Amino acid sequence: MNRIFNFNAGPAVLPLEVLEEVQNELINYKNSGMSILEMSHRSSLYETINVEAENDIKELLGLDDEYCVLFMGGGASTQFSMVPLNFLSKEATAGYIITSTFSEKAVQEAEKIGKTQILFSSKEHRFNRVPRPEEIVIDQDLAYVHLTGNNTIEGTEFFAYPQTGKVPLIADLSSDILSKPIEAKRFSLIYAGAQKNIGPGGVTVIIARKSFLAGRSTSLPTMLNYEVHMDNNSLYNTPPVFGVYIIAKVVKWLKNQGGLIQILNKNKEKAQIIYNVIDDLPEFYQGYADVSSRSLMNITFGLPNENLEKKFVEEAEHQGMVGLQGHRSVGGLRASIYNAMTLDGCSALASFMKDFYLNNR
């Protein structure tokens, strides 16, 4: 079997060019006589990777030296706790915008540390949308406001972020990081598990304003203190070397595509092909997300019954398209089409959807 179209929600498809490079240099990286998997994180070759990944991410986002980029382990789930441990205290209140199961997990970790205020929740409507900016009213005494930029399970995405005034804005962009241009300077801290748009599982990217990270409490567990990682350029301890190496390659690949405007245009085109089928056949394909909030990364939809959904997944697999089952918590179907998913993959899925309709309506 050749390479298939991988619609998994994460870990997810990576650019084939990147994988081929990784394969070619796996045993002997840049004539060092060793694999990148065996290389000291204190070596100059790895330091170059670390620095280039940081600089390329900043360049793509239009950030200057006011910001730093950190690489850690532990996934976004660890960030759910690190954010309140670093920026919330028992007496203070943090604002959370709840648009998904993952936003809920984030606020639950904050509740262990201090007070929280729910600024918006679409839970009653099964998280089918994100708020419009004007729906969010922000008390200027909040320690920070936290939102989930793209909701992987539900298939919704922010395209305009709320104005938070002087209150620091923190976002989990795990599933839409570097998939479109954003006003990055409006964020005090962005975090993202790499395993959807920019790398493999096991590495988390943090993009933060340096002044926001400075002055953390020394009573924090050292590894949970952002400032320690900033002061050590992500080299306080052994980092996930291989994950950062992949990120560095994916980020160069994104730059070679022309940057984030080009990436956004491509992602829009890809998503539109599939949403068009859903919109053309509304009796058969039922979109999960409110149209105003539709994600360009995760397309969620259902069929008239579960048996058909099961049949859809099975037949798609036979045609070389995998990962189309919806998350167990919402059911239905989901096509995750991150940066590295090709237009060909989306076209193939759209064709299959049309055929499946004709054969099963």
Place this chain on the structure above:
Amino acid sequence: MNRIFNFNAGPAVLPLEVLEEVQNELINYKNSGMSILEMSHRSSLYETINVEAENDIKELLGLDDEYCVLFMGGGASTQFSMVPLNFLSKEATAGYIITSTFSEKAVQEAEKIGKTQILFSSKEHRFNRVPRPEEIVIDQDLAYVHLTGNNTIEGTEFFAYPQTGKVPLIADLSSDILSKPIEAKRFSLIYAGAQKNIGPGGVTVIIARKSFLAGRSTSLPTMLNYEVHMDNNSLYNTPPVFGVYIIAKVVKWLKNQGGLIQILNKNKEKAQIIYNVIDDLPEFYQGYADVSSRSLMNITFGLPNENLEKKFVEEAEHQGMVGLQGHRSVGGLRASIYNAMTLDGCSALASFMKDFYLNNR
């Protein structure tokens, strides 16, 4: 340049057979049509890897279902905090055996959580040895006793562990995990960064008695609660998939070598070749560690002056042997010869040492 002899302290040399397998299947893992780097951690292919890695580690250590093996991110440094967060409280006291800079880092994290008692320290002698078991007296009220099994920077290693009675024994075995048989059942919890003996950077192995992990406080940050990881078979969130995949292969390689007794014999033979040169030329090569505590993993030694040490590192590099500089905190030279370092590599280093002596005495 072909593959060199890599004496780095970690990340470190991996078996060439493992790297070749990884390279071969990098683009299309087991005919799945995707790379292991792109594979969902919920897929049956990955679950097999996860289960086999756990079972093989337990088999090598002679452990049964009383124990579990967990895979996490964050390195041993995160474990320095997780151990006291899970098993120490403000009023309780934990005992620490201090044999290295890393033991000191571990106790510093415990001091943030509760009381600590130093049961032994070789700091005054620059951490040149580990204690004999009979030097350690253990108050049976301690929450646990923590030790560092092998001291990477100083080149010392425990070959007999103290008797702790009913007090749980916890060990950081980052740099000698699966390098020799141990009485694993004497430990309540073992943790190890994988990047020395069994895998790449970015994944930590935890081997623990299940009953010890049960009943943790739900007020802990979720990702720092061992019980959560145990209850979810290391799949609470996206794990470091690729790292676990490499560990699974290295562990199979260890089994193919015949198991831990065979590995120990090979490791002894490798170390002896180099220690013999040090012992035969004591005026020139000055061993750092007390002979009774000499590590089989990290061989630390100095030369009569720093210029000679610099020359040694440079000339060794020209002969294809890298990573021989000592850690900046102790200086001198260090040869790390973990499981995957070959006998040929150790023989080459020993020959070089003899020649270097003849040319520079």
